[in-house]
Amino acid sequence: MHTVYWEDGKVKMIDQRLLPAEFTIAEFDSVEGVARSIREMYVRGAPAIGAAAAYAMALAGFHSQATDRESLLADLRAAKATLDAARPTAVNLAWATARLLEVIEQSALTDMDAIRTALLAEAEALANEDVEINRRMGYHGAAVIPDGANVIHHCNTGGLATVDFGTALGVIFACHEQGKKIHVWVDETRPRLQGARLTAWELMQAKIPMHLIADNAAGYLMYSGKVDAVLFGADRVAANGDVANKIGTYKLAVVAQENGIPVYCVAPTSTVDLSLESGDQIPIEERGPEEVTQIGDRPIAPEGVPVYNPAFDITPHRYLTGIVTEEGVCYPPFTQSLRDAVTLGQTHMEERRQARHIGEGA
Amino acid sequence: MHTVYWEDGKVKMIDQRLLPAEFTIAEFDSVEGVARSIREMYVRGAPAIGAAAAYAMALAGFHSQATDRESLLADLRAAKATLDAARPTAVNLAWATARLLEVIEQSALTDMDAIRTALLAEAEALANEDVEINRRMGYHGAAVIPDGANVIHHCNTGGLATVDFGTALGVIFACHEQGKKIHVWVDETRPRLQGARLTAWELMQAKIPMHLIADNAAGYLMYSGKVDAVLFGADRVAANGDVANKIGTYKLAVVAQENGIPVYCVAPTSTVDLSLESGDQIPIEERGPEEVTQIGDRPIAPEGVPVYNPAFDITPHRYLTGIVTEEGVCYPPFTQSLRDAVTLGQTHMEERRQARHIGEGA
Numbered sequence: 001m002h003t004v005y006w007e008d009g010k011v012k013m014i015d016q017r018l019l020p021a022e023f024t025i026a027e028f029d030s031v032e033g034v035a036r037s038i039r040e041m042y043v044r045g046a047p048a049i050g051a052a053a054a055y056a057m058a059l060a061g062f063h064s065q066a067t068d069r070e071s072l073l074a075d076l077r078a079a080k081a082t083l084d085a086a087r088p089t090a091v092n093l094a095w096a097t098a099r100l101l102e103v104i105e106q107s108a109l110t111d112m113d114a115i116r117t118a119l120l121a122e123a124e125a126l127a128n129e130d131v132e133i134n135r136r137m138g139y140h141g142a143a144v145i146p147d148g149a150n151v152i153h154h155c156n157t158g159g160l161a162t163v164d165f166g167t168a169l170g171v172i173f174a175c176h177e178q179g180k181k182i183h184v185w186v187d188e189t190r191p192r193l194q195g196a197r198l199t200a201w202e203l204m205q206a207k208i209p210m211h212l213i214a215d216n217a218a219g220y221l222m223y224s225g226k227v228d229a230v231l232f233g234a235d236r237v238a239a240n241g242d243v244a245n246k247i248g249t250y251k252l253a254v255v256a257q258e259n260g261i262p263v264y265c266v267a268p269t270s271t272v273d274l275s276l277e278s279g280d281q282i283p284i285e286e287r288g289p290e291e292v293t294q295i296g297d298r299p300i301a302p303e304g305v306p307v308y309n310p311a312f313d314i315t316p317h318r319y320l321t322g323i324v325t326e327e328g329v330c331y332p333p334f335t336q337s338l339r340d341a342v343t344l345g346q347t348h349m350e351e352r353r354q355a356r357h358i359g360e361g362a
Numbered sequence: 363m364h365t366v367y368w369e370d371g372k373v374k375m376i377d378q379r380l381l382p383a384e385f386t387i388a389e390f391d392s393v394e395g396v397a398r399s400i401r402e403m404y405v406r407g408a409p410a411i412g413a414a415a416a417y418a419m420a421l422a423g424f425h426s427q428a429t430d431r432e433s434l435l436a437d438l439r440a441a442k443a444t445l446d447a448a449r450p451t452a453v454n455l456a457w458a459t460a461r462l463l464e465v466i467e468q469s470a471l472t473d474m475d476a477i478r479t480a481l482l483a484e485a486e487a488l489a490n491e492d493v494e495i496n497r498r499m500g501y502h503g504a505a506v507i508p509d510g511a512n513v514i515h516h517c518n519t520g521g522l523a524t525v526d527f528g529t530a531l532g533v534i535f536a537c538h539e540q541g542k543k544i545h546v547w548v549d550e551t552r553p554r555l556q557g558a559r560l561t562a563w564e565l566m567q568a569k570i571p572m573h574l575i576a577d578n579a580a581g582y583l584m585y586s587g588k589v590d591a592v593l594f595g596a597d598r599v600a601a602n603g604d605v606a607n608k609i610g611t612y613k614l615a616v617v618a619q620e621n622g623i624p625v626y627c628v629a630p631t632s633t634v635d636l637s638l639e640s641g642d643q644i645p646i647e648e649r650g651p652e653e654v655t656q657i658g659d660r661p662i663a664p665e666g667v668p669v670y671n672p673a674f675d676i677t678p679h680r681y682l683t684g685i686v687t688e689e690g691v692c693y694p695p696f697t698q699s700l701r702d703a704v705t706l707g708q709t710h711m712e713e714r715r716q717a718r719h720i721g722e723g724a
Contacts, residue, residue: 020664185670188654188663190552190576196654196663204664211670212663214552214654215577216610220646220675223612248578250585254617284582292550292558292576295657301550301558301574302382302566308547308573313582 002127002163004043004052006120009062011055013043016160020201031060031079038086038093044194045161046235046271047130050092053083054123057100061119069110076101076119088283089244089312090235091273096126103353125356127163129349133268133326134165141171141231141266141324142178149175149228152185152218152256155246156198157233157266168231168266169199171324176208184210185227187218189246191291191309215248222259230256234267234323241317241334242279243267247310253319262321269325269345272338279314287311364489364525366405366414368482371424373417375405378522382563393422393441400448400455406556407523408597408633409492412454415445416485419462423481431472438463438481450645451606451674452597453635458488465715487718489525491711495630495688496527503533503593503628503686504540511537511590514547514580514618517608518560519595519628530593530628531561533686538570546572547589549580551608553653553671577610584621592618596629596685603679603696604641605629609672615681624683631687631707634700641676649673 004013007027011034015026026042028034034056037043043052060079066072080097087093103122109115145151151172155161158169165173175182184203189195196212203210213221221227230252236244243249243265256263276282289307293299301307323330323337327344330337366375369389373396377388388404390396396418399405405414422441428434442459449455465484471477507513513534517523520531527535537544546565551557558574565572575583583589592614598606605611605627618625638644651669655661663669685692685699689706692699 021661188552190550190578193662196667200667201664204667211668212651212654213670214609216552216608216613217670217672217675219613219616220609220672221670223676246578247576247582251578251581251613251617254581254620255613258616258620289574292574295660295662298657298660299383300555300657302563305558305562305566306573308575308579308583310579310582313579314585 003048003160004055004163005127006055006058006124011052011059013037013052014160015042016044016198017042019197029059030063031056031082034059035082035086038083041192045156046090046092046233047134047162047167047268048160049087049090050096050270051127051130051163053093054096054100054126056083057097058116058120058123061116067112069115072112072115073104076104087285089285092270095270099126125352129352130163130268131165134162134167134170135174136326137167137266137268137324138165138170138174140326140328141264142174142180144264144322144329145171145175145180145182145229147180150183150185150226152187152221152227152230152252153199154187154195154232154249154252155189156194156202158199158202160198160202161233167233167268169202171231171266172208173206176206182208184208185218185221186210186212187215187248188212189248190215194246218252219255222255222261227256227261230261230263232265234265234271235312236282237265237267237272237323237338238276238279238282239274239335239338240278241320241323241332241338243315243317243320244279244282244284244312245315247313250313250315253315257319263319264322264324265320266324269327269342272342274339274342279316282314284313285311365410365522366417366525367489368417368420368486373414373421375399375414376522377404378406378560379404381559391421392425393418393444396421397444397448400445403554407518408452408454408595409496409524409529409630410522411449411452412458412632413489413492413525415455416458416462416488418445419459420478420482420485423478429474431477434474434477435466438466449647451647454632457632461488487714491714492525492630493527496524496529496532497536498688499529499628499630499686500527500532500536502688502690503626504536504542506626506684506691507533507537507542507544507591509542512545512547512588514549514583514589514592514614515561516549516557516594516611516614517551518556518564520561520564522560522564523595529595529630531564533593533628534570535568538568544570546570547580547583548572548574549577549610550574551610552577556608580614581617584617584623589618589623592623592625594627596627596633597674598644599627599629599634599685599700600638600641600644601636601697601700602640603682603685603692603694603700605677605679605682606641606644606646606674607677609675612675612677615677619681625681626684626686627682628686631689631704634704636701636704641678644676646675647673
């Protein structure tokens with residue numbers, strides 16, 4: 001099943017806050033509701049957030065009272081602003097809402113129902129493409145992971161972080177599908193424990209050998225020669241290859257390089273933001289103290305303790321061996337290789353859109 | 363108050379498993395009980411473990427049925443074996459039990475009561491010296507921390523990890539007492555959260571400015587130029603300066619060096635094990651999976667997930683700026699500076715012992 005999908009005029013999604021203890025589907029019928037689901041992390045992971053936002057743009061179209069194209073476009077722009085503000089770091093959010101807006105802006109459609117249909121079709125296409133892109137990315141990545149590898153994986157980048165299959169975890173799934181022996185050190189990923197709650201759950205379901213570790217144990221494993229590669233996703237990649245990703249990624253990458261271990265970021269070209277020269281321009285979200293001071297409603301620190309809780313960090317490109325995209329593995333100099341991959345990605349997206357229109361007889 | 367102390371013929375200690383939610387004193391009247399308190403981490407921190415074990419050796423003396431010196435020494439050796447086996451990594455445990463055994467072995471005492479009195483006196487001396495040593499260490503360390511410094515501190519090394527005052531946290535207390543402005547980034551220290559539970563609590567009580575962070579955030583802080591020094595304690599220091607300390611120390615030290623940030627280990631000379639050439643010879647304790655999979659009794663990972671949970675890691679000496687001891691700050695080459703500090707420490711211990719005997723009119 002997909003992590004986020006459209007059904008009966010609503011955006012539905014797995015409520016990831018409760019996993020693995022509870023598996024429930026949350027549903028939202030307003031742009032504000034979906035924005036809240038992103039902010040409160042019912043749905044997380046850059047590609048999954050993008051898909052949720054795309055469906056929310058379709059919701060905006062269906063709920064709009066507009067009777068002409070320009071008014072409807074104004075409503076869509078307002079919806080985009082609401083959604084883009086939900087979380088600042090992942091670029092896929094703004095990328096997805098822009099894609100939905102542009103498909104109408106670039107069309108000549110004036111009929112309200114035709115516009116609504118086009119919006120939903122584009123959101124569905126974006127979601128389905130995410131799965132296809134992830135599979136391609138997974139197989140490109142699997143080519144650089146040797147048989148028998150021990151891999152450290154950070155955060156959750158699996159089916160749950162995307163529409164399905166995953167980015168960095170997709171590489172691991174692809175290795176497994178190819179019959180490679182692979183063992184995963186799953187770091188728990190404090191403060192929100194996406195590794196312990198979500199990645200461990202996905203790997204156990206897939207019967208892929210793994211051990212859960214505290215984030216602090218990753219260094220000792222690398223030092224002890226028990227790690228062959230480090231894999232993670234991205235929330236935004238700057239033009240020079242600097243990566244914004246879940247807090248803790250930077251430490252992993254530095255220690256991996258110190259130990260001569262290859263480091264791969266796995267992210268679709270939609271995560272690359274060519275408008276930013278370097279990672280220092282990527283906004284880093286700070287989240288509430290309770291993520292650190294409480295597990296559920298159980299306090300684990302003294303009451304009233306001051307907390308600093310950045311959700312992401314920046315890993316400079318010099319620590320990366322490669323960036324795996326759906327168009328292939330980009331190597332340094334990333335400024336060139338990423339630009340080439342993004343151009344290819346846009347070309348392929350456009351080809352798919354045209355193929356869809358031919359298929360529709362448009 | 364002292365973290366561990368002798369009262370009414372019993373070893374009493376703050377039960378650190380329950381802090382900061384509950385403050386309770388646990389008491390033990392047998393060697394096995396104290397060994398359990400160390401294993402189950404009622405008491406933790408290398409110096410505090412040493413003091414608890416010293417008092418337990420006195421307990422062994424008082425509970426022994428022996429009627430002659432040799433039989434009593436045999437009972438003490440058995441008690442030492444039980445205590446030393448409680449936790450493998452910290453050397454202070456075996457150092458303290460050896461010190462209690464030797465004080466009797468090297469004496470000519472044959473009267474049972476005189477031996478018991480000598481054991482308790484030595485345990486009390488060891489505990490009191492720990493506080494005095496910590497204060498000296500704190501002031502040596504404070505000399506290398508600039509006014510206005512932002513310091514990352516790992517695990518708990520404060521009054522609770524020692525008999526009182528602390529090692530690395532003692533340096534921070536000394537800075538504060540000297541009127542230096544200091545701000546501490548307290549990492550929570552998964553899996554057992556000694557930073558969130560104990561260090562945050564100690565610093566809040568002392569009104570020293572601090573923020574609690576997830577362990578994963580330390581790298582981003584260093585990368586962002588918000589850290590001036592990294593401080594931690596040690597469970598064992600090898601002759602070459604390699605340090606065994608709480609899991610996560612190695613990652614911190616590597617990332618600090620990468621960012622040009624000074625790294626200080628703070629440990630009394632009793633933590634230095636000159637019998638081991640390098641850190642690779644230090645045994646690393648692995649603890650149970652529930653430390654990672656549960657907070658209290660609340661599961662935070664899928665049931666049955668395999669876990670790897672090393673309690674300590676090794677930080678090679680090349681990542682250390684200095685090792686702060688009660689005899690001064692040791693700098694590279696550590697093989698020489700540590701040996702000198704240990705020799706001085708032993709001389710001072712012997713001087714204190716003789717001064718005590720003169721004071722007693724012995």
